[in-house]
Amino acid sequence: MSDTALNWKTLSSEYVYKDNWLTARKDKCETPDGKIIEDYYVLEYTDWATALPITEDGKIILVKQYRHALGETSIELPGGCIDDTDATIEDGIRRELLEETGYAFEKVHYLGRTSANPSTNANLMHTFVATGGKKVQDQHLDANEQIEIMEVSWEEFLQLVDEKRIVQSMHMTAIFYALRYLDKIKFV
Template sequence: MERDLTWKTLSSTYLLKDTWATIRKDACMLPNGKIIDPYYVYEFPDWVTAFALTKDGKVILEKQYRHALGRTDIETPGGCIDATDASPEAAIQRELLEETGYQFTHFQKLGVTSANPSTNNNIMHLFLAIGGEKVAAQNFDPGEDLEVFLADIAEVKQMIRANKIIQSMHITCIILALEQLGELYF
């Protein structure tokens, strides 16, 4: 019989609730009776990202400045699931159209991942989007400014090898998509 490792939350207090920062302080009891107080949790909405392929097989990537690291990096398109999104798939369809101007004929859910399950309460939904066609101009959210570019699959693999893509959840999405496409075996 497996031991239940679930912690019991004794109390929760919000320290900050703002648009992009919600932090709470929990007091928790471990299964062995030990009390952890404080334990800080960062609350975020769930996120979505996609390995997005155009009709002619090009990968849609983005260059975006990330202030916390103070650098511009290459990423896969995606963003937050909004309260108005019916599902994670609806959210990635919306995000792809807003950020890139592309619509897609097919979506496949690849799985989920977590940026840091010890402190963050959300997950990232990973998708493979196929059949992209440019149908609109970009429509950025306030505070969003990014550059879209296309790459071959071989170039994306090289970007990962050269550490030019460092966002771990995006790398996870790329690896799972490449495996699904028969471009990577593990």
């Protein structure tokens, strides 16, 4: 069976809410066996990017910020939305890293993409490893951002992972991909 054999056909689509950070649409769909699905809701966001950033002296850069939906201050990887002004996804993650941390990176390696929830979200998270980071400026944060920078050793970073202190699931996926790429974990 082909990868598209299970795809639904969109019969109609209507936007029910549009705002800067959230767009919701209601689709009417038909399954391959002819079943009609009424009122299937899809959340549209721009694509996101995140990176495991490593400084030129081998430290991992993490960010700490309050996340209102969870009601907690969270330890995360830096990253954010890919903007219309970004020529490429790599340009977007380089911009986000510079804005949030003040660091520019010698190399940025694409690890892959992941989805927060493919049943409801129409966007992707693109993941990277950034190496050779050097502090070149102060943070340039958005009006609603308050971000504390954490520079940690590999030992401290792995302890945070072991203690499950990083709860953002897509960031944990990025961390897993990065650790595999950097040959820090192996499969038997």
